Amino acid sequence: MNTRRGYLYVRPGPSPISQFILFNNHKGGLSVFICSSITGRWSEELGGTAAKSTAQLSYLKNGPSPSERLLYAHSGTRDSVQKALDAIFMDYEAYGNPWFRGIEARTKPGHLLYEGLQWLDRYADRLTPVIWEEIESKLKEVQFKISRLEHPLFDALKKHLQDSYDHVASSKEERQSVPKLALHLLEYAALASAPLKSVPSQASS
Incomplete structure (x- = not known):
């Protein structure tokens, strides 16, 4: 997880939550981390609390896995990178969005x-x-x-x-x-x- 060598995007979240998506390119593939934080700052801490938490997208999908399964593989060609990005967007919709919504719900009464x-x-x-x-x-x-x-x-x-x-x-x-x-x-x-x-x-x- 490296915010200096990756691409960090801020996704609008409900007050007071800020939401982040980090893409890192590695030899052989892309890693994607998502973060929800009430401090308005990216957190390096995996897990954390409802107030400040970070998760790896592929971990949300696959659970504990060999390191190569935590990457969205590509060979560096345009087609392979596009295929990796397509897989990321699908997993984000299936696992990332529900993760963010689960944390958003905790800002409401009863949590x-x-x-x-x-x-x-x-x-x-x-x-x-x-x-x-x-x-x-x-x-x-x-x-x-x-x-x-x-x-x-x-x-x-x-x-x-x-x-x-x-x-x-x-x-x-x-x-x-x-x-x-x-x-x-x-x-x-x-x-x-x-x-x-x-x-x-x-x-x-």
Whole structure:
């Protein structure tokens, strides 16, 4: 996944979501990654949360596969490249669009992402750029291990999301990723008020 050597397209998404499609050309084929992000920025992190997530298109279709099956093969000729692009567009309609729609649905009532966005609205006056700088500093102190991160607003948002389990649709995977979702939401709040740096890619659970 290389945004510098690939072609990155922005697809209009429903507020506050930005949607991206990345094409990378490799020896023997094309790779395609899609990203949904409320921060308005491309994310290198595969998987992620409903707030910021990236997936490989061929993985959505085939699941875990040998590396060559994750590429849309071509030999470099015009016809072979066109054939690869045709396959990409078909898979995008069949697997990419539903993936984006699934994330869009989570911005609506009855989902954890919606609950988190509502919480941000209630505490907007406290979510200043300085708060994000504090959180970023603490992340560095704990070597980007989110499970060790402590900050009053981060802890409060995380608790709110955990308390929402009983009245929203959430999978086991979503519940396990609540700390990361809280962090992505706070990043979004900071970026909405100032052009700050995004969460370091090495941040992990």
